[in-house]
Amino acid sequence: MEFKEAKDKFINTWGAFGTLWGINKAMAQIHALLFISPDPLSMEDIMEELDISRGNASMNLRALMEWGIVYKIGVTGERKEFFTSEKDVTELSRQIAKERSRRELQPTIRVLKEISNITDDGTAKTKEFIKQTKAMYDLADTADTMMNRIVNQEQNWITKTLVKLFK
Amino acid sequence: MEFKEAKDKFINTWGAFGTLWGINKAMAQIHALLFISPDPLSMEDIMEELDISRGNASMNLRALMEWGIVYKIGVTGERKEFFTSEKDVTELSRQIAKERSRRELQPTIRVLKEISNITDDGTAKTKEFIKQTKAMYDLADTADTMMNRIVNQEQNWITKTLVKLFK
C-alpha cells in the first residue's frame, strides 16, 4: 500500500469511527487530516483535500477548536490562518474524555441523581425505579470519576502500575 | 417530583444520552423502559408506553437482544412474548463494552495496524503518517485491552483495589 491509499483509508476509517460515536464525518475527517499532516493546513487546503465546502470547513474547524483538539495558528507573512491538531494522543484522549464528561455524562448524572430521589410510595414500580436509577447513577458516577482521574491528571503511580499490569 | 414525571424524565434523558453516543432514540428508550420495569413487558406494552409503531418496536428489540442486554421470555399461559432487560448495571456495562469493542474498536484497530505499516519512503509526510498512525494504534489497542479486561472478567483484586482508591 502506498501513501495516498493509506492516507485516504485513514481519513475514511476515522470518519466512519467518529460517526459511530456521535461525531460527524467531516469533523472527524478534518481531524484525521490535520493529525497526520506534518505542517499546518489552511482552510483552502482542507476544503480541497476533503472536497468539502468553505462553510462546512469553517464550522467544523470551530467545533474542533471548541473541543480543544485543533488549534488556529498564524503564519508570518501569510494573510490566511492555518490549523494544526493536537499531535499527542495522550493529550488528545485526555481532552476528548474531559469534554464528553462535561457535556454529556455530567448532565445525565445530574438528572439520574434528581430522579432517583422521588419519594418512595411503597409500590413495586416506585421501588424498582428508585433501585435501578440509583444503580445507574452509581455506575455513571463511578465511570465519570475514573475516566476523569485516569485521563485528566498526569499518570500517577497507581495508573502506571495498572498500565504495567494490564499490558 | 412524582413517579410518572420521573419515569418520563428517565426515558427521555436516556434516549438523549444514547443519541449522543450513536444509539438511536427508540432503542435507548426501550432499554430505559425495561430497565425500570419490575415486570417483563409485551411488545404491545412498549409500543403504547413509548408511542412507537410495531415495526419500530420489533426492530429495536431485536437490536437490543443482539447487544445482549434485553431478553425475550415466555410467560406461561400467555401467547405473546415478553421482554425484560439486564438489570445488573455491571453486567450491562460489561456487555456494552464488549460489543462496542468487537463491532467498532477492533475493526478500526485492524485498519490502523495495516496502514501504519506502509513502507517509509523517507519523506516528511510519510514519516509523520507512520508516527501518528502508530501512536493512534497504540492508544486504541491499549484502550481496548484495558476496557476488555476491566469490564470483561470478574473484578479481581487489582480492580477492586483501584476502585477503592478512586472512590
Next chain:
DNA sequence: TTAAACTTTCAGTAATTATTGAAAGTTTAT
C-alpha cells in the same frame, strides 16, 4: 388443516442531521 394471535420484514415516508454557497462580516494593507 385452519385460523387466530402474534411477530417480522421492508418499501415508502418522515424526521433529523449535515452540507452548501453566497451574502454579510472582519481584518489588513495601503
Next chain:
DNA sequence: ATAAACTTTCAATAATTACTGAAAGTTTAA
C-alpha cells in the same frame, strides 16, 4: 477611507437515518 483577502453565518437543500404500517411470515390451539 477603500478594497482586497479572507472568515463566518445561515437559509436552503441534500444526505442520512429512523419510523411507520401493512403484507408476509410464524406459531399455537383446537
